Amino acid sequence: MMPCRRKIAIRDTGEGITMAPSRRVLEAAALLRLGSMAFLLFVLILSVFVAPVVIPPESALGQIVEDFLISLMLVSGAIAVSDRRYAVIPLGIVAVVFTAVRWTGGFAQAEMTPTIRAAALLFALAILALVIAIKVFGKGAKVRDRLWGAIALYMLLGVIWAVAYEFVSLRMPGAYTGIEPGGKGQAYQWIWIYFSFSTLTTVGYGDITPVARIARSLSNxxxxxxxxxxAIVLARLVSLPAEDTRDDEES
Structure with missing residues (x-):
């Protein structure tokens, strides 16, 4: 039995054959998803390299900008994986919950507020990383989507671990040595970004040292x-042509 193929509607306008509106909508949606993946990477670059330098993270403005940029991450990530409904719905729910917790927590003065905000951020970024990983390593994605997504996912991993270090430091004071007083305020300040990416890239300057067992485990x-x-990303990209050829033969 021959496999069933989806038909594409074609319209003859007398001046040539043009694509039906449904095809144009699909192409526009694909471009929007690709642009959202690139925008996610752009927001990550702003959050990691620009915002902590331009705006003091300890200030109220720094906290607002941080929450705003993270909200943009979640929105752009949801659009980037909008072709996968099973990923969009959980990410959308997480985005709403995160926004409520972070923005309301930003105006609260309770002692546990920084810990709750850090936990909410850690959970939201973990879900975002999961759906981006599905996009990068799953089937059906364009090569450009995979490239932008792979870079964004790598940076996102650094941010996630920065929040994890922040959370551990809030729950276990003294878990790290070399932290200046007041360096463990709102979730993922520049000092944790710095420590996380120096660990992720195995640079390890040695100025900050994990001493608690869980802190050392996270660093390892x-x-x-x-x-x-x-190596995993490179292996996945190399395997794509073989998979495409096999799919063409099966169809």
Whole structure:
């Protein structure tokens, strides 16, 4: 039995054959998803390299900008994976919950507020990383989608571990040495970004040292992922032509 193929509606306008509106809508949606993946990478670059330098993270404005940029990450990530409904719905729910917790927590003065905000951020970024990983390593994505997504996912892993270090430091004061007083305020300040990416890239300047067992375990895990990730991404990209050829033969 011959496999069933989807028919594409074609319209003859007398001046040539043009694509039906449904095809144009699909192409526009694909371009929007690709642009959203690139925008996600752009927002990550702003959050990691620009915002902590331009705006003091400890200030109220820094906290607002941080929450705004993370909200943009979640929205752009949801659009980027909008072709996968099973990923969009959970990410959309997480985005709403995160926005409520972070923005209301930003105006609260309770002692546990920084910990709750960090936990909400950690959960939201973990879900975002999961759906981006599905997009990057799953089937059906364009090569450009995979490239932008792979870079964004790598940076996102660094941010996630920065939040994890922040959370551990809030729950276990003294888990890290070399942290200046007041350096463990709102979730993922520049000092945790710095420590996380120096660990992810295995640079390890030695100015900040994990001393608690869970802190050391997190650092070892991040360093291992930082070494394995480029090899895994490269292997996945190399395998794409073979998969495309096999799919064409099966169809």
């Amino acid at each position: 895990m991040e360093a291992l992922i930082g070494q394995l990730y480029p």
